[in-house]
Amino acid sequence: MNNTEYYDRLGVSKDASQDEIKRAYRKMSKKYHPDINKEPGAEEKYKEVQEAYETLSDDQKRAAYDQYGPDSANGFGGQGGFGGFDGGAGFGGFEDIFSSFFGGGATRNPNAPRQGDDLQYRVNLSFEEAIFGAEKEVHYNREATCKTCSGSGAKPGTSPVTCGRCHGQGVINV
Known part of the structure; x- marks a missing residue:
């Protein structure tokens, strides 16, 4: 599958490096930012640029996009073939539908990776460490x-x- 829509949004080639993607994102982000560009449609274009960068700046998301297209982040297209009743279309079964109607909310796949909480630590740095960088061990x-x-x-x-x-x-x- 030849998926280039996100690359086109940023104005980069499909084999662009992460640095090229970041530079293009910054350029397009400034061009369409709603605080800078008051033209109609600029805010929508800005959101499209954000979406493209969010996918292409992450190596795993980028690989999935390259293989399956823009719906890969939404759970579509990742099954390759029919794959039974589920069909890879993001449909988890009737229990998902009923639980969302009757107070169960969306059920989560227990085998899916979970994102952990953010960690915050206060670290004391000297002026030189702050300017030139330093490695600190955190437990x-x-x-x-x-x-x-x-x-x-x-x-x-x-x-x-x-x-x-x-x-x-x-x-x-x-």
Whole structure:
């Protein structure tokens, strides 16, 4: 499939480097920014440039776009062929439809990667470190699946009863 719409929006070739994409994005972003360009349609053009850059600046999203087209970010086109009832069209089954009508909201694929919370740390830097850069080591706790109960919160070999190691949370700080 030959998908060049996003490349055309930024005015770059399909084999453009990340630096070229970033430069083109900055140029087009300034050209169509609603605070600068008051022409009708400029805001829509700006949003299109944003969408193109968001996809092309991420190597994984760019590869998916190159292979499947602009709908790859929405879950379309990624199945290659029919693939059963789902068909790769982003339809997760009747339970998704009913749960959205009856208070269940959108269900999430439990195997899908989840984005973690943002981490914020206060780091003291000298003037020279701030100007010339420095490497600092930062230690933090993260959540990991409890190996004792495999994330169920239950003691091994029992029905769900509070795990003594993670206290029923399913995760421990390591």
